[in-house]
Every structure is written in C-alpha cells, then in structure tokens.
Amino acid sequence: MSLDTLARYILDTFFFASLISLIVSGLNIIYGVMRIVNLAHASLFTLGAYTVAWITANYIVKIFGSNLILLLVLPLTIAVIVTVLVSLVMVTPLLRYSYGKGDAFQLIVTFALLIIFEELFQIVWGRMPLAANDAFFAMGTVNLFGSPYPLYKVFVIIVAFLIILALWLLTYRTYLGLLLRATSMDSEMVQALGANVIRLIVVAIITASLLAGLGGALYVPTASVALGLSLDVLIVAFVGLVIGGLGSFIGSLIGALIVSIFRTLSIYFFPELELVILFTVALIVLIFKPEGIGGGKGW
C-alpha cells in the first residue's frame, strides 16, 4: 500500500471515529448520570444535520454567498442552539420522568421518541434528502503525499478533538464535572450530600444534546441527510457504546475508534461483511468483558 493511500485510510478512520465519539460520549454522559440508554439520542444528531443542510442551502448561501468562515461557523452555531432547545423541550422532560423506571420502560419510551422525531423531520423537511456541501467544497483539498484529500474532513477531526478535550476538562477539572462523575458512581450518595441531582441530570442531557447536534452539523456537509439516518447512526453508535463500555468517558473514545478501525479494515479486506464484523466484535467484547473495554470504572 502506498503512503498516500495509507494516510487517507488513517484520516478516514479518524473522521468516522470523530463523529461516532461525539454521539457515544453523549450517550455515555446520560447513561452515567441516569442509567438510561437514550435511543432517541441519534435523532438529535439527525436534527443537527437537517438544520445545517436546510439553513445553508436556503439562507446562508443566498445571503452571505460562499464566505468560508460564515459557512462553517454560522450554520454550526444555529444547529447546536436548535438541537439544545429541542432537547430541552422534548427529550429532557421524558428522560426525567423515565428516570429510575426500569430498563424496559426506558428503552421503549426513548424508542418511541425516536419514532416521533423521525416523523417530525418528515413533516418539517419533507421526504427528500437534503444536502448542503458548500462548506465541504469551499474548504478545498490538501495535498497528501501527492493526492488530494478534502480539508473539511481534517477540520472535523480537529473540531471533534477540541470538543472532546473540552469535555474532558469539564469532567475532570471542574466542580460540576466532579459532581457528574460522583453521580455516575453513586447518585443517592450525591443527593444525600446535598447536591441537586435533577439539575445535574438536566445539565448532562444538555451537554449530550449539544454533542449530538454538533456531530450531525459537522457530518452533513460531507454527505446528505435523509429520513432513516437516525437508525443507521444509532446502530453504529450503539456498537461503539457496547465496545467502549456503558457510562465510561474513556470508553466512548475507545469504542468509537475501534468501530472505525474495524469498519475501515473490513471495507479493505471483506467489504461484504462490514456489519457482521462490527457486531461480532461487540459480541466478543460483551462475552469477555461485559462492562466494555473502558467500562467498570465510572468516568
């Protein structure tokens, strides 16, 4: 394999891992604080994607032309705000009232929420896929050992890295993070010590929504968004979650990376078996280390 091909593979793997890790870490934050696997989380990713595609094509390009900075920053910011607001209205109350009600209850309620989201997307944005690749093309390409590589993907990797870094600082270097981590280990004790667990839960959900919305917003310029994206994203994220370990911060990153590596490898060696391989890896991890590779240590 030539150097440029190898470099592309590595960057592609990191690109995919960046997006997955944004979703998986959100899922983990919620699981850590509330012990809920929020199946509707992937819908927020799709919401971010729809918002960016729609705003870019209908407003940003028409008003500001192809100003690169605006193309990158403006839709992203709006998408994140929209996602967080929607999450506050629709996701937060449901999760709050599902808190502590048992796995079956939570799985079903969040799955119903996913279905509702899917239908709302259709009502708002119609049935056709939306695409807005302006930012993707406006950034151009970078020369990678003699062949071009889209700069936008590198940009996504960098942004995701910074966000994850910020998240790490938040959880390990602030008082709020301390509370979050403590809650994920023993929420009753945290409550007994006088902290407001409900407020912590809301903070956790907002943070997670922000990450998911950002992920979708970053993703959409490279491809397009259509109904059904939530399910596809959810399944891959879920594998990442299982491999990395439920409720583990480091696990999110490990899980996302492993999923991406196996995805790239399977496309290279057995393109037929991509999904089977991903799920088999998850199964093996579950059998030998059910708490996941990074799991079992809280955050």
Next chain:
Amino acid sequence: MSVSRRDFLRGLIGGLILGGAATALGLYVAAPEWFRRRFVEKPVTEVERVPARPLKIGLQFMTRGGGAPWGDPTFKGAMLAVEEINAAGGILGRRIEPVIKDETSPDETVREYKAMIGEGIEFYVGLISSSNTPAVAPVAEEAGIISFFVDGCTDILFEKTVPDPKFSFRITNIQSADGVTAALGAIKFFNLMEKDKVRIAHIHPDYAYGRNAHAHMQIVFEKVLGRDRVEVVEEFWPGLFRVTDFGPFITKMMAGRTDIVATSLWAMDFINFYKQALAYGLFKVAKVVSTISHGIAPHLVESDYPEGFVAGVHANYYFLYPEHESYPLNKIFVENYRKRWGEYPTNGSEGAYTAVYLYKAAVERAYGALGRWPEADELIKFIEGASIYGPAGILTIRARRPNKHQGYKNAIVGISKVDPRYGFNILANPLRIPIERITVPEGWEGREDPTMAYNWIRETWREGELPV
C-alpha cells in the same frame, strides 16, 4: 382449579356450536363473490355497462428516504396522468380516485399492497425497487388486480418468479438492458475497443438491481472486449441507502489505479458518492460509467458533476429525447409536467404516466369490443401485445415467453454535459440502441441463471464485435 363434568360438557357443546358457526361463516368467505351477491349487493337485474362508482387506482412509490429522488418524480408522473384524465372526464366517464401508499422494504410493501386491495383498488401503478416487484407480483396474481409495475425491472420477475403472469405488467425496460446499454455506451464513448487493457472498479448497491447491473456490464465488457483485456480491480457492494461515507471505497479504488468506475448506485447513494469522489479527486484519474446517474430528477445532477462520463437513464428516457421538434408528444408531456410540478420529468415519471394511459387505452378498446366495462381478466388480452406511443416513443408489451408482460422500448444512453440553458448536467449525444439487439428475443429458450439475457449474450454474441 377443578372443572366439573357439567361445566366441561357445556363448554364442549358451546365450543362445537361456535366452531360450526365459524366454519359456516368461513365458507361464505371462501366464496366471496357468491357471498357478496347474496348478502351485500342487491341482485343484479340489469347489466351495468359502466360502474358509477369512481375508479380507484393504487399508487405506491418510494417517496421518502434515500429512494425519494427516484420515487418522487415517478409518483408525480402517475399523478399528472390521473389529473389529466380526470380533467378530461375520466375513463369512460369514471373519475379516477388515487389511493396512495408508501413503497419501503419488500415486507412492508407487500403488506401495504394488501391493504390497498382491501380498500378496493381496481388497478395499480407502482414500485420502483427490484426487491419489491418479485414480492408483490405473486400477490397481484392471486388477488387478480391489474398491476403495472413502473420499474423494479429485474429480469427475475418474469423469468422465474411469475413466468406466466396474468395480472402483472411492467413498463420500464427490462433490467438486463440497463447494464448492457451502459457497457455498450462506455465502449463506444470511451473508445475502449482501442485500449489494450481496461481496469474496472465496480460499485453497486447490494440487492437485486446492483447484482444484475454488475453481471450484465461485466458480460458485455468480456464479450465485446475479450476476457483478457478486462481486469476487475475492485468490487464493492454497499447496502442500498446504508452507506453515506464512501471515503474508504474511493480510497481503495484510487489505490488500485482504476480506469473506469462502473456503478449502478442510484438516488441518494449516487449523489453522495459523486460528491465525495469529486473531493477525493477520483474523477481526475478515472471515468465513470453509470447505468442510472441521470435517472433522478434532472436538476439534482448538479453542474459540478463532471462532463464526458457515460450518463445512464436506466436505458429508458431522458426528457430531451426524442427531440421535441420532431416528436410533439414528448414536448407536450415535458411542458405539462413542468407546469404542474415545476421541474423536468424523469424516466420514472414517463413510465408511470404511460402506464396510466396504457390502462385507459386498454379499457377503452375492451369497451369497444365488449360493450361494457371489462373485468380484470377480460382486460388482459387488450394489454398483451399492445403498443402505445408514450412520451419516450413506442412501448410494446410482450405477449409471449420469455419475459411475458414486460414492456419494451428502445434504449438510450449518452454523455454527461453541463448545459447553461438548464443550469445542471444533462445527458447529451444520445446513443439510441434498438432494444431487439440487446435483449433476449421472444421464444428463445435457455438457462435463466443469472438471467436469460445474460446467457443469450454469452451464447449468441460474437466475441470482439460490437452488436450495434
């Protein structure tokens, strides 16, 4: 809990009575015609020449999700025909009333189709996916609903699944013609006959259509160019509308120094693929031959799509051809479609539009012969072997095996070109291929695996020679 003998006996007798009632009622259902005449409808005293109730038509297309860029225009074509016919007073005075359902996975599509039967549709125009026609056709045959499948044109349908169809028909050219046409287009437009070696990478959606396109492109390349001049570098089978990031595929294609990318990706998959391939610079080193790139709503193939590639329209129809000056039928269709929907029609729109008119023509001819509205099974012989002039030219429904009830029209393929008049990438330099040159003729007998057309090409084409 104890059950006394009397309770038991009472239960047994009650059960027997209830069971008997159920069986009696069940028998009514087994002979529903009789049942309905006996109990639901009033005894027929006078033969009703044309029913007064509106004519219900089932319309079922993929209008959501990744297939929407293909299914939506197809639906619009059918609706245009329905509206036109209604505006002109319906079919023999009967207004058409559409019953609209969604086409999704085969499983759900069949269920929705059954639901349509329950809602009393008298004929049906629908389906674009090759996974769905073999699933629905057997149900159509059993239920006796005249069903026009617009697309979903897999050869398997009328070769294996329902080799002797009665009620199901298909409008769009047979699928093998699609791969064959694209490959012939590539050989002609790219001058492949003069090359020593052709390095091909295949990328197709992983279901009946992708497999079919792959097989027929490959057999034509091997037959016309010679097996040793064709080298397959890669074969990829991404799931239909499941992959959005084609990066790793594209990287591997470039690593293999591909000359030609042969693809049958369609709708959203194709758009995602070409946008990403553009960014990766794949098109600087390789040319694309696509069976179907220009089959979506024309304005969706934006002007960033490279020029000079083989542009496929499913071997059927592109809105510019037949040329509007010489064939007014097409001009009128394109103008009306644009007036109604604000965009240009696709080959799907044309197929669905023609299907509705084909039904109208058949009913009117049957009425002329019978003097009354035809039953479904009487209508069949007015469709079999019939020809109709549609916007794309003449369409003929085959009456004999193999591929009985399949619609045939001349195939078309061209070169992609940005046209400033339209502002998007169009199909230019149309190459028209007489359909009889590239598909298995009536009465031909041979193996069906993978398709009869495949074996017909392998056995009857002369090696190293272009058939057109």
Next chain:
Amino acid sequence: MVRREIGNNIRSIVIVAVIAGLLYPVISSIMPGWEVMLTYGIILAIAALGFNLLFNYTGLLSFGHAAFVGLGAYAVGLSVKYIGLRILEVQVLIGVLLSALLALIVGFIAVRYRGIFFAILMLVTAQILWGFYVKFYHITGGTDGIRIPRPTLFFIYDTTGLGYHAFNMVYHYYALLWFTVLAIIMWYIVNSPFGYTLRVIKDAETRAVALGVNVNRYRLLALVISAIYAGIAGALYAPINRLVTPDLAYWTLSGKIVFMSILGGTMYFLGPIIGALTYVYLETIAQRITIHWYLILGITIIAIMFFMPRGLLGLTELEGFKKMARLFSALRLQFKF
C-alpha cells in the same frame, strides 16, 4: 404475592381463540382486507407469549427476539429454496431446532447477565444474524429475501390451488390451531413448579440460590422455550407473508414484540396476546388515517407507558370494570348462563 389475575386460565385462552376464529369471517365481509391482520396478530402473539415467559416470569428483557423469529422464517425460506421442502410442519420443526440451538449457544453466555446487558446481548445476536441475511446475497437473497410458495399443511393438504381469499382463511384457522395449542402449553408451563421457580428467581434470586436452585440452568431453559415460541411464530409468519426478508431479524421487530407485550400488559398471562392483536390493528388504523402514522404510534406508546403502565389488561383492575364484572357474574348466577 398471590394476585387474582383476569384471564389466567385455559378457558380464557379458548375464548380468545374462538373469538379470533369467529371474527375472521365477520371482518372479511364487513371490512374486506382487514382480516389478514388477525392472522398476523395471532402469529405475533405466539412470539410475544415466548417473550413474556422471559420478561414477566423470568425477569429477563430480551431486546432481540427477532433473532429467533428470523431464524424460524429463514428455516422455512431456505428449506424451500434449497431442498424444495414445502410441508410446513417439518419446516416448523427445523425452525424450532435451529431456534433452540441458537438459544442454547447464546444463552450459555447470556444467562449470566441481567438487565441492560442481557438485553444488549440478545440485540447484538439478532443484529449479527440480520447482517448475515443481508450480506450473504447468494444464499439468502440479501434484502430481496426469499419468496415462499404455498405450503402443504398437515403433510397432505396442498394449498397451491387455493385462491387468495381462500388460502388466507384456511391459513388463519391453521395458525389459530397452533396458537391455541401453544398458548395452552405455555399456560401449563407458567403454572407448573418450573414456572413458579422462575418467578422466585425473578423476585428473589439470592433466596433461590440459597434454596439450592441452579438459577442459570432455569434461566437457560426459559430462554430456550421462549426462543422456540418465537421460532414457531417466524416459521408460521413466512407463508402468510409470502416472503422472508432480513426485516424479520431486524431490531425494529424485536422492539415491536416488546411493545406488543407491554401494550397488553406483561403482568398478565393474556397480556401479550391481547397486545399483539391490538397492535396490528392499531398500526393498520393509524396507517389509514394519516401518512404520519408513526407519529401517532410513537405518542401512543409514550402515553401507554406513562399512564397505563399495566397495559390494556390493567384496565380490568379499575373499580368501574370490577363493578361491571360483579354485575355480570350476578346476572350470570341469576339467569344461569
């Protein structure tokens, strides 16, 4: 805790079966096209019964029961495609064996875990099988699936010649027979010492261990039985659907099975049955009212979860219903019927 539970007896099963049998011709003459849903409903009820043995009686949430449904359906599909077998009872048997085998293999590991981990393990198993069905195009037909010809019932009755409506009806009563027998067997299972042991394991696992119960072995057995039910449901599903596709192993079907059971009320023996029958009609009605029927479905699910956590049968425990029931039994005593 002993709780008097509505419909927890064989008579209720028979009543449900007779109603399902009587309704079919009624529905098909009043609302043609709606009767097929009844067949789908009773077949899915078999799978839901299996699910509930695990969920309510053993305390294990399986989010991957579609794995067994799919296996049963593919047993029919592949045996038709490759050996031309069309005798449905034999195909069901193959489905049962395969499901039981899969349950044994997966269960060997899975029964050690509970809660979300067990749910995920089952889900992942189903997804792996789904991946195989999708990707092994040359064997399984990929997403195109396998078409199922008309089966031969009871070894001798070939249904090939029947018309569309006639076959649907014959098959309805055939499936109903399976349903009745399987439901009665399930009733005996949950009301046997084995069933009571499962309940003890669910409610007080440590106590069960202390009593010397091999908890994991009981769980494994429950899983196998549950899988067999789902497998039979899958095998019966294939001929009425005429098509076997990977959808039958997809996690959305697993979700549906869970939802049906909860809709009817998992704490009741009849819950999954009522739930399955209600669900298929709920889905169909919602589909006809609006194209946005998933929205209705989603909101309904959430409403049920929050306001009717005991499901439809939970309504029978409301005071009003109890009064009605007392009135009914008083009338029955009075007029001796």
